[in-house]
Amino acid sequence: MSITIENMTKSFGSTAVLRGIDLTVESGELVALLGPSGSGKTTLLKIVAGLEWPNSGGLNVNGQDWLGLAAQDRRIGFVFQHYALFPHMTVRDNIAFGLTVRPRAERPGKSVIAAKVEELLHFLQIAHLGDRYPAQLSGGQRQRVALGRALAIQPTVLLLDEPFGALDAAVRRDLRAWLRRVHEETGSTTIFVTHDQEEAFELADRVVVMGEGRIEQIGNADQIHDHPASPFVARFMGATIELPVVLSAGRAEAPGLDAGRLPRRALPDGPATLFLRPADITPVADPSGRWQVSRCTSNGAILRLELTDGAQTIPVDLPRRALEAKGLERGARVILRPETAAIFPGPRPSQAASAATELPRKEKAQ
Structure with missing residues (x-):
């Protein structure tokens, strides 16, 4: 069953929750809706299920207009985070x-x-659990029963809303692998809502990253991790370090930055922002370096540094035994060598307009 969502909007009062969603889910595909709380992913799932109605837009399943169908006529299998099992019924009856x-x-x-x-x-x-009641089951077992109840009706579409959110990490990992096998064996068209990146990328054929009611990017783990489509996606994927730079002939330039390992970008010259993760940076010892090590800790495998230039402090992670880690202790001065990064034109939102115009002058003074 293929699902096509076209220009869908939804507001609750004056609050816009969906702002023009376009999405196609192919028959037999498992798609994850990934995003922070308030991004609109659960509202979108409920509209597909017939539990909410959009203000505008289209919803077609195999060419049929589902907005003209009541929820009970859509034959949806819905699995919630908190199981929603009937406590007075046995597993079989549920x-x-x-x-x-x-x-x-x-x-x-x-x-x-x-x-x-x-x-x-x-x-x-769970054949051995058929005569038990929900109160006699573990969280993982209850979630299997909830999925069994959803599958029993041979649903046209299977919808899962944070189904493992109430479980501990070890059980979640086991159930993720198990659910992927169930999906492959049933061949159902499945939409899965989560805020957990690892969960989304491990389970889904494609991941839809949502933010503030919009689709920010669609792709697989490598595409979204290595090539975020927007600053929102970069931040959501852990690129918490934002450095103001100037783009010149496709190269990022800034005091104390060696960006020679970054490929040239087909972007206009001018102010830009470099988005990096703590593990994306190699600090290179340099007595005249702009950055100074203000804190240095180790967990045995990873050396965690805090670097400051007086105005900004950034975290850097690197293997403790890496050659570059030698001699890096508190007070050491370094320059930054990004190994990979996302670059977006324009200054950081938090920067004053004057900061963006001052950077080129500082560059010329070096």
Whole structure:
């Protein structure tokens, strides 16, 4: 079942939650909606499910207008973060629920329902839990039951809203790998909401990064990590260091910066901002360097430095045994050598306009 969302908008009062969403999910694809709280990802999922309605836009599934269908007519499998199991029902009855409440004309016979439940219990590797109640299950087991209930109705589309958010890290890792196998074996079209980057990139065929009601970028882990499409994506992907630079013939220039390892960029000359992660920078010892080591700690494998130029302090991580780490101690002066970086034209939003115009003059003075 392919899903096409066109120019979708949604507001709650005066607050715009979706600001023109265009997205196509191919049949059998698993797509993750990734973003911080308030980015609109759960609202978009609820609109697909028929639990919310947009102000404008289109929603088509296999060519059918789903905005004209009530939620119960869409045959959606929905898995929530907090399981939403019926506490007074056994695992078997919870899984069977969606089949037993169908209209009489569409309801399978009791033997067919029982066979389907047994099939899912074995498929989900919880056959030994069929007669237990939710209160007798672990969090991971409850989430498997919730998925079994969603799969029992043979959904046209499977929707998952932070399904592992209430579980501890070790259980989450195990269930991620398990859910990917379930998806591949069922071939369902799946949309998965998460704010966890590792979860999104491990599970999804494609990741949709959302921010403030817009789609910022769509791609796989390497594309989004190495080539963020906007400052928002760069920051969200951990590029927390922002350095003002000047672009000249595609090269980034700034005092105390050796950007020779960065490729030339097809960007206009002028002020720009360099976005880096702490592990993207190699500090190079230089007695006349602009930056000074103000703090130095080690966890045995990684040397964590804090570098300051008097106006800004930045963190840098490098392997403790790296050649460049030798002699780097508190008080040492260094220059910065970025190994990789994202560059966007224009000054940082927090910079005063004067700061952007002063940088070229400082460069000329060096």
